[in-house]
Amino acid sequence: MRDYRVWLAIGGLLLAGRLMYPVLAGDPSYKVREEDHQNFVFVCKDSGEAFIMRAKKEQETNPRTGQPTLMPGLYCPQCKKWKASPPLSILQQNPSASICPTHKLPMTTEGPLPTPSS
Numbered sequence: 001m002r003d004y005r006v007w008l009a010i011g012g013l014l015l016a017g018r019l020m021y022p023v024l025a026g027d028p029s030y031k032v033r034e035e036d037h038q039n040f041v042f043v044c045k046d047s048g049e050a051f052i053m054r055a056k057k058e059q060e061t062n063p064r065t066g067q068p069t070l071m072p073g074l075y076c077p078q079c080k081k082w083k084a085s086p087p088l089s090i091l092q093q094n095p096s097a098s099i100c101p102t103h104k105l106p107m108t109t110e111g112p113l114p115t116p117s118s
């Protein structure tokens with residue numbers, strides 16, 4: 001009986017982990033490292049190119065162009081794409097700013113990490 005409860009607890013933990021970390025569930029080859037926790041997807045609002053960077057400030061410099069065009073990325077599960085989010089001040093005033101313009105669905109900050117196109 002005791003074993004049964006232990007396995008139930010482990011099963012619950014695994015299920016919670018899958019719900020909380022869709023990135024992990026979606027890509028079994030992705031391993032969490034300590035430094036990954038601060039990494040964030042940024043999207044260039046000009047080219048739409050996605051970058052994985054350490055989040056230091058709201059707007060980051062595109063390493064390819066040197067222009068400060070990288071905005072925090074929002075992921076649309078329907079588009080399967082990362083999109084540049086509007087500035088935080090606009091998001092706070094207008095929550096619908098984080099809705100996918102194509103699908104009218106809320107986008108999230110979690111999704112499969114973009115593969116660097118270098």
Ligand SMILES: [Zn+2]
Binds near residue numbers: 103
């Ligand atoms: Zn969409």
